[in-house]
Every structure is written in structure tokens, then in C-alpha cells.
Amino acid sequence: MKNDNLYKYILGIADNSLILGQRLGELCGHGPSLETDIACTNLSLDLLGQVRSYYQYAAKIAGDGRSEDDIAMLRKERDYLNVLLVEQPNTDFAYCMGRQFLFDVYHFMFLNELQKSTDFTLSAIAIKSIKEVSYHQRFSSDWIKRLGDGTEESHLKMQTAIDDLWTYTDELFHQTDADKAMVTEGIGVDITKLKSAYYQKVSDILEEATLKVPESKYFQKGGKQGIHTEHMGFLLAELQYMQRAYPNMEW
């Protein structure tokens, strides 16, 4: 494909939001309270709305007759390029908020830079999305503080979730070949430059929440190369069910 790097770059961004959106969608009707249930499905809706714009653009770039739905719903596990963090399961509400928070801080910083992309479509999507993501970041940061600085029980659960999910944070800043090529062309964001600001911001909020910043230097990676954790297959089975059972459905 002529624009192979751009295509893969778009998928890398979109798949993060698609998979996280799917995880949040699983909470529909299962949230711990009516308000959080609605909030999480609202976040999901924002993310899925954003990915439609990305996949429509990816379909245009691919130019091989595949639609946005085909790209979103009909790839095999190894062809999804999302980071491992977003596919982690909804173990409990502390995990859901921990995963959301660790992603939101990154997502906001990433979109903030993507707004300056020389690619008009990506820049337009970023300018649109960042307004929504600023609400996401407020919501998840707020919950980190409420649970961390809450009861003994909620503190313990929040700390456990952060400790467990921490191993997936470093991958956010791993550059793929497509990333590097897009940075050179002025289209992509140099994510390596976001890393120290990310850990600073995350640490500040964790400290405010009376939580310990994990010290482990052992990090997992692989999602960006399509090598996922054991949770991914189950997630995709549900995500792709409708499209495979009833081919050619539209969003």
C-alpha cells in the first residue's frame, strides 16, 4: 500500500479508542451506580464517535474497497495495534478507573500535539476530540482521588489496580516504524517527548490521591505489534459477533 505508514499510524490511534470504548461499553447496565454507568457509556460513546472519523479516513487511505466497518470489525487479533493497557478487563471499578486514568492522561497529551499535525484530517479530529477527552480526564482523575483518598477498602483497591496496570504504561511511549515515519513527515506526534510529562502528571494525581507511585521498572509490551494479552481474543469475540453473524451491518 502506498500510504502504508499513514494507514498503520491511523489504526494505532483508532484501535486504542475502539478497544477502550468496547471495554467501557461492557459496563452498560453493570456500572456500580446509575451515574457512573451512564458516565462510562458516555465515555465509550465519545471514543467510538472519534474512531469512526479515524476509520473512515483509514478506509480512504487504504482505498481497497473496505469500509470503516470492515476495518473496525473484521481484522484478526494480530492486526489490531492498540496498546495492552486498554484491553485489560473490567476487574472491578478501581481497575476501570485506573485504566481510564492512565490512558486519559496520555490521550489528552497526545491529542494536544496531534492538533498541530500537518495532516488536515488528523488535526481536525484531534481538535474535535480533545474537548471531549478533557472531560474524560477530569472524570477519571476525580475517581482516582475519591477512591484513593476514600476508605481503607477503596484505597487498597485503587492501589492494587494502579500497581497491576502500571506495567502497561511504558508501552504508550514506544515508537513503531509507522510512528517514526509520520514524525519525520510532520504528521505524527513524537510520543517519546511526552513521557516525562506523563509520569509527572500521573504521579502528581496519585500523590494527591494518597496513593503510592509504583516503582517497578518491569514493563509489558507487544500490543503495538499485534501481540496481545490473553484478554484480547475474548474482547474481539464480543466486538465482532454482530458483524460476523450478520455481515455488512452498518454503524
Next chain:
Amino acid sequence: MVTEKQHIANELIPILEQVSDPEIPVLSIMDMGVVRTAVIENNIVKVQITPTYSGCPAMDVIGDDIKAALKEAGYDSEVELILSPAWTTDWITPRGRKALEDYGIAAPLNAEADIDVLLHGKRLVKCPQCGSTNTRLVSQFGSTACKAQFQCDDCQEPFDYFKCLK
């Protein structure tokens, strides 16, 4: 290149004013500011609309409703969804804000006030039922992506607040 300014042919305005947001039926798409251009080219009306929120499920319906309204008025049309420039609550007209209030949805404040209200619990949002500002945030996310849930501590009525988006 699309500019911040709307570009809508005069004869199309009354037709487009007939179309409303399916989730807020009192608010026409014109007063909501989602129609950015509507021009007649070679007997085909070309309309550009912009979503309030990326995931707004109403956009597909709004697109279909625009086509239906224009068809009824004798025009064939093409509707295109554009993302840039991104929609802001500033584009809701004064008439639109009034329609929201009458419908029971508190209209957006400015961006700074929004942060005070949503994050610091300041009591600035006016209850659309009784007019009191003795109201509090229940949840940052409400019945649709664009709204937050509030409750009035004077008349006790729960209500939606249209979040400020800039």
C-alpha cells in the same frame, strides 16, 4: 476551506429551521449551530453539518431529516459531515438558548464558569424550573453526551445542564 462563519442561502433558512435535533425536539438545527453551509449548486443543495460531540448518534438522523425536508421543498440534496472547525456551544443562538431553558435544560455558561461548576462545586447553574442558582452537580455525564446532571436544592427538581464546549 470552511470558515467559522456560516454560509447559508437565504431561501434555505426557513426549510432548515423546520429540522430539529431528535433528542431535543424544541431546538432547530439552525439554532443549535450545526449547519455550517447550505448552498444551491446546479439544482442540488449541498449541506455541511458538524457534530456537537463526535459520538452524537443524532447526526445520522439529522442528515436524513435535512434531506427529507429539502425533498419536500423540491430540492435534491447532499449532506456532508465536517469536523473542522469544531462545534462550540457559542454557536447556539440566543433563541436556541431560550428554547433549551423553556424545555427544561439549563443553557451552557462560559468555559471558566463550567470548570468552577463541574469541578469545584460552585453554584452558578440556574434551575430551569424555578430559576434558583441553589443547584448542584449530580454527575458530569447526563442523558446524552452533551449534558450533565444537576439537581435544584430549592425546588428539588433534577434537570439537565448543557455542558459548555469550546
